[in-house]
Amino acid sequence: MGSKSQVMLNPQALLEDHQEVTPNSQMGFFNFPSNLTFFQLPSIPQTHSPSPSFDPPNFSTSNNNTNNNNNSNNLSETLLSSSILPLKSSISYELAPQHLLSLQTSTPNLWPWGEIGERLLMNGKRSNNNENYNNQLGVSKMKMKKMKGRRKVREPRFSFKTMSDVDVLDDGYKWRKYGQKVVKNTQHPRSYYRCTQDHCRVKKRVERLAEDPRMVITTYEGRHVHSPSHDSEDSEAQTHLNNFFW
DNA sequence: CGCCTTTGACCGGCGC
DNA sequence: GCGCCGGTCAAAGGCG
Numbered sequence: 323m324g325s326k327s328q329v330m331l332n333p334q335a336l337l338e339d340h341q342e343v344t345p346n347s348q349m350g351f352f353n354f355p356s357n358l359t360f361f362q363l364p365s366i367p368q369t370h371s372p373s374p375s376f377d378p379p380n381f382s383t384s385n386n387n388t389n390n391n392n393n394s395n396n397l398s399e400t401l402l403s404s405s406i407l408p409l410k411s412s413i414s415y416e417l418a419p420q421h422l423l424s425l426q427t428s429t430p431n432l433w434p435w436g437e438i439g440e441r442l443l444m445n446g447k448r449s450n451n452n453e454n455y456n457n458q459l460g461v462s463k464m465k466m467k468k469m470k471g472r473r474k475v476r477e478p479r480f481s482f483k484t485m486s487d488v489d490v491l492d493d494g495y496k497w498r499k500y501g502q503k504v505v506k507n508t509q510h511p512r513s514y515y516r517c518t519q520d521h522c523r524v525k526k527r528v529e530r531l532a533e534d535p536r537m538v539i540t541t542y543e544g545r546h547v548h549s550p551s552h553d554s555e556d557s558e559a560q561t562h563l564n565n566f567f568w
Numbered sequence: 569c570g571c572c573t574t575t576g577a578c579c580g581g582c583g584c
Numbered sequence: 585g586c587g588c589c590g591g592t593c594a595a596a597g598g599c600g
Contacts, residue, residue, distance in 0.1 A: 500591095500592070500593075500594095501591065501592055501593080503589090503590065503591070503592095505589085505590070506588090506589070506590090512590085512591095514591070514592075527591090
């Protein structure tokens with residue numbers, strides 16, 4: 323096996339303070355881009371206050387020998403704990419060298435507005451066309467009004483930084499672009515994508531790092547409620563190689 | 569024809 | 585209240 327890149331997050335741990343759903347219903351997964359491999363790992367701040375930026379460096383791995391910075395071919399499996407993640411959370415991974423530079427996750431946190439029952443609506447309780455459409459899209463104008471004064475649970479986010487020529491890495495899911503924005507202080511636009519699967523609200527956004535345009539920051543938000551779409555015949559190999567569970 | 573991207577408009581949040 | 589900013593909408597156009 324040449325390029326095995328598998329990342330697993332303990333879903334339970336990630337969901338600890340998630341208010342809405344039972345752990346059972348929360349297993350979701352991402353396919354990791356097939357051309358993505360790892361050579362450096364999530365930041366593990368020794369103290370509290372995780373840095374909000376994606377700046378990598380004071381990373382450390384728990385079973386790492388000293389001089390394998392860029393060419394560590396065979397770190398097999400390591401457990402990490404991080405203050406970014408909830409207590410008891412863990413990441414296990416198998417890695418091959420190269421392009422993943424940093425990785426961050428965030429737990430779901432509460433927004434000052436929103437509604438708990440949103441997911442239920444998503445499951446097609448409403449028959450009105452507009453409602454359905456809006457539900458698929460996530461937040462409609464109507465819904466925004468409704469949301470005022472309620473609480474919303476923000477979907478957990480997960481982001482990583484890669485060095486890549488292509489902006490959108492193939493992760494096995496189908497995405498539809500719904501927006502592009504020039505963000506301040508960067509010369510490269512940020513693109514917004516939504517999973518095309520019905521009732522799946524996972525979003526991702528892709529941007530290039532201002533300081534180093536060779537780097538692509540991909541941020542996923544939410545959990546897929548379905549398997550990756552396999553358009554190619556080697557789907558089996560793909561899922562074996564690149565599933566990312568959380 | 570269906571699905572996708574593009575793109576300007578629009579909206580809410582936030583800081584001043 | 586105002587203006588900025590990030591995120592989303594949705595019409596229009598492109599493509600297979």
